[in-house]
Amino acid sequence: MSSPELVVLGAVLALVAAVAVLARPRGASTVEFYLAGRGVGTATNAWAICGDYLSAASFLGVAAAVYVSGVDGAWYAVGFAAGFVPVLLFVAAPLRRFGEFSIPDFLGRRLGSERVRLVAVGVVQLVILCYLVPQAVGSGITWELLVGSGVAGLDPYTSGVLISTAVVALLVAFGGMRGTTWTQAVQFLLILGALVWLAATVVAEGFQYGSAVQGLSAEPLANPSAGPDGTSLVTGQNQVRPTEPASFGEPGTRYGGLGQFALVVTLALGTAGLPHVMNRYFTSPTGTAARTTTAWVLCLAGAFYALAVMLGTAARQLLPGAVDDHPWLAELTVDGILVVPEHALPVLGRLYGGEAGLGVIAAGALVAVMSTVAGLLLASAASFGHDVYERHINPRATQRQAVLAGRLTTLVVACLAAVLALALQPASFSAAMPSVVATMVTWAFAVAGSALTPVFVLTIWWRGTTATGAVAGMTTGVVVATAVFVAGALADGGLLREVMVTPTLLAAPAAAAVAVGVSRRTRPPRDVEASWVRMHGTAADRRAERLARLTLDDARGPQGRGVHRARR
Amino acid sequence: MDDDVDAQDTPAEVDATFRTLRRVGVGYFVVFLVAVIGFPALSLTLDWWSESRVLGGMSPGFLLAALGLYVFFAVLGVAAARLSTAVEARMLGGTADEPDDAHDDATGHLPGRGPGTSPDHGPSHAPSSAPGRAPSVAPSHGPGARPGRRAHL
Numbered sequence: 001m002s003s004p005e006l007v008v009l010g011a012v013l014a015l016v017a018a019v020a021v022l023a024r025p026r027g028a029s030t031v032e033f034y035l036a037g038r039g040v041g042t043a044t045n046a047w048a049i050c051g052d053y054l055s056a057a058s059f060l061g062v063a064a065a066v067y068v069s070g071v072d073g074a075w076y077a078v079g080f081a082a083g084f085v086p087v088l089l090f091v092a093a094p095l096r097r098f099g100e101f102s103i104p105d106f107l108g109r110r111l112g113s114e115r116v117r118l119v120a121v122g123v124v125q126l127v128i129l130c131y132l133v134p135q136a137v138g139s140g141i142t143w144e145l146l147v148g149s150g151v152a153g154l155d156p157y158t159s160g161v162l163i164s165t166a167v168v169a170l171l172v173a174f175g176g177m178r179g180t181t182w183t184q185a186v187q188f189l190l191i192l193g194a195l196v197w198l199a200a201t202v203v204a205e206g207f208q209y210g211s212a213v214q215g216l217s218a219e220p221l222a223n224p225s226a227g228p229d230g231t232s233l234v235t236g237q238n239q240v241r242p243t244e245p246a247s248f249g250e251p252g253t254r255y256g257g258l259g260q261f262a263l264v265v266t267l268a269l270g271t272a273g274l275p276h277v278m279n280r281y282f283t284s285p286t287g288t289a290a291r292t293t294t295a296w297v298l299c300l301a302g303a304f305y306a307l308a309v310m311l312g313t314a315a316r317q318l319l320p321g322a323v324d325d326h327p328w329l330a331e332l333t334v335d336g337i338l339v340v341p342e343h344a345l346p347v348l349g350r351l352y353g354g355e356a357g358l359g360v361i362a363a364g365a366l367v368a369v370m371s372t373v374a375g376l377l378l379a380s381a382a383s384f385g386h387d388v389y390e391r392h393i394n395p396r397a398t399q400r401q402a403v404l405a406g407r408l409t410t411l412v413v414a415c416l417a418a419v420l421a422l423a424l425q426p427a428s429f430s431a432a433m434p435s436v437v438a439t440m441v442t443w444a445f446a447v448a449g450s451a452l453t454p455v456f457v458l459t460i461w462w463r464g465t466t467a468t469g470a471v472a473g474m475t476t477g478v479v480v481a482t483a484v485f486v487a488g489a490l491a492d493g494g495l496l497r498e499v500m501v502t503p504t505l506l507a508a509p510a511a512a513a514v515a516v517g518v519s520r521r522t523r524p525p526r527d528v529e530a531s532w533v534r535m536h537g538t539a540a541d542r543r544a545e546r547l548a549r550l551t552l553d554d555a556r557g558p559q560g561r562g563v564h565r566a567r568r
Numbered sequence: 569m570d571d572d573v574d575a576q577d578t579p580a581e582v583d584a585t586f587r588t589l590r591r592v593g594v595g596y597f598v599v600f601l602v603a604v605i606g607f608p609a610l611s612l613t614l615d616w617w618s619e620s621r622v623l624g625g626m627s628p629g630f631l632l633a634a635l636g637l638y639v640f641f642a643v644l645g646v647a648a649a650r651l652s653t654a655v656e657a658r659m660l661g662g663t664a665d666e667p668d669d670a671h672d673d674a675t676g677h678l679p680g681r682g683p684g685t686s687p688d689h690g691p692s693h694a695p696s697s698a699p700g701r702a703p704s705v706a707p708s709h710g711p712g713a714r715p716g717r718r719a720h721l
Contacts (some may be wrong), residue, residue, distance in 0.1 A: 085648075251611045292651065294645065303638070313634075533582045539661070543607060
């Protein structure tokens with residue numbers, strides 16, 4: 001590792017740590033530790049949600065998927081961005097207005113059932129683990145490329161996984177939701193800045209987007225594949241038109257007829273069931289603010305993904321011509337094509353920004369991993385610490401004990417994720433999957449979208465939802481998604497396999513149907529009307545807004561109060 | 569703030585708002601669904617969609633997956649958020665900082681008071697379970713909108 005890279009990486013990590021210290025929790029209460037006192041503003045929360053959501057799968061994985069699959073890889077980005085539309089339409093505002101601490105807490109209180117709460121905790125922890133492992137894998141890949149050497153006798157990948165996971169776990173355990181919110185907000189601005197810088201640099205160097213797509217589409221798309229004689233380039237077959245070779249700009253490089261739909265539906269529905277993203281809505285001061293926050297997120301995430309797709313294309317076009325002038329690229333490529341597609345952005349950064357450029361992109365990648373891991377650990381802590389420890393293990397826990405339980409949960413889940421990431425070395429996957437990071441995250445989306453989203457939406461929008469129905473729906477979602485995925489992975493190929501490996505298209509309707517069917521045979525909670533007024537009314541929002549205005553008026557003094565009266 | 573009468577919603581008001589927002593949400597979701605299913609379908613059915621060049625060498629299909637759909641999602645989200653918030657402000661109370669909306673042009677009743685605050689809107693406490701009962705205030709544009717009323721955005 002050279003000096004410029006060290007300086008960039010050190011500066012970024014120091015900034016994140018400083019923010020975490022400055023924004024540490026104010027007092028040892030669970031509302032403060034898990035929800036940052038429910039006072040996170042719209043813009044800050046939008047940045048933090050983006051930092052939470054835009055993980056290694058987005059920063060490294062989307063560009064990698066486009067690099068290796070062309071337009072079919074761009075559907076990852078479309079699916080990730082699309083996910084916040086259903087959240088805005090159906091979830092954000094009612095969820096915040098109902099309040100609570102976590103998804104299991106919301107479902108448990110809305111349906112008046114501890115059974116629902118505990119089943120939801122199980123599903124939430126499963127989703128978190130499925131999401132955490134690829135983040136840790138992403139940190140290992142990035143460390144491998146950036147540092148290239150391990151510490152204390154460990155290999156680079158292992159060092160990356162262990163160090164990044166340990167740093168984030170400590171920051172979260174120390175900073176709670178308030179510290180995590182501000183670090184995630186800063187982290188998002190850093191990774192967006194890194195993408196903007198790289199995009200501006202490649203364009204300034206003469207990259208033309210349209211011409212690049214046209215040029216890449218003019219010849220068959222070939223990628224490295226390991227064979228008995230070593231790794232060589234193999235031209236892919238078009239999945240839509242099997243007699244033709246795959247092409248960068250045309251559909252069929254990865255998916256056949258139904259694959260794109262299944263992928264987009266899986267990603268779009270999964271977002272509403274992601275615990276770390278949904279938990280952020282509880283930190284908004286009002287339901288209206290939560291909804292507005294989501295609109296901001298759609299704008300910011302759209303800009304991010306558009307840049308990621310462009311840079312994946314740029315890497316595909318520019319790297320083959322650069323190998324001769326940059327010998328270090330030869331080690332990472334086969335005939336100019338990267339062996340590990342997740343290296344696309346860091347390599348592009350090094351090519352155009354030298355060692356400092358590599359430092360900027362690699363730091364951005366590590367930061368993307370860290371911010372998402374932070375959100376996941378906090379969500380895990382909230383669902384276990386609040387929903388299991390406080391309610392079932394130690395109902396008489398003091399606030400200090402409850403916060404301590406949350407902190408310990410953070411550390412335990414981080415250790416588990418790191419161990420699993422070490423067991424899943426990415427090299428064993430890359431030959432079969434275009435981007436191991438994006439693919440693993442897709443699986444997390446599938447479980448969330450199949451088990452949690454249908455039940456979540458029904459609970460918010462259908463009075464008839466019952467506890468028994470919700471449990472049946474969640475169980476069906478997990479079982480069907482897992483069974484269909486395993487069957488799809490074992491299948492030979494074809495349209496059915498494509499749908500089965502992104503199983504939400506089948507599992508979510510099944511979960512919803514079972515939840516509705518069982519709910520119709522059982523009795524809804526008695527207090528459903530009170531829940532409805534709380535969830536769909538705006539009285540609490542208006543009280544909060546009025547309180548905020550009064551506070552502002554007081555802060556401004558007599559002149560401020562006079563202005564407000566005049567408005568009235 | 570218990571003495572603040574504006575800070576209470578009745579079940580009937582909430583139910584009417586809920587039904588309107590549900591219609592808005594479903595309307596926008598259908599538009600969203602048509603886009604995310606329709607555009608991939610075009611790339612599978614129309615050769616022109618993937619092979620023609622429209623902007624600097626990009627095909628319409630690539631242009632949409634690389635840029636167009638993110639703009640579409642953002643516009644859809646902003647429009648849905650503004651409409652939903654406007655519906656809530658009119659049907660459930662709204663804030664005192666809306667002087668332009670102080671008197672509704674069409675009915676003359678104060679905005680934000682839900683069904684029943686004006687003679688042309690039926691009983692003040694509509695049964696929440698009344699099937700198919702249309703809410704008295706509805707958005708005038710966007711998916712799920714109903715004609716004849718003006719939503720202040």
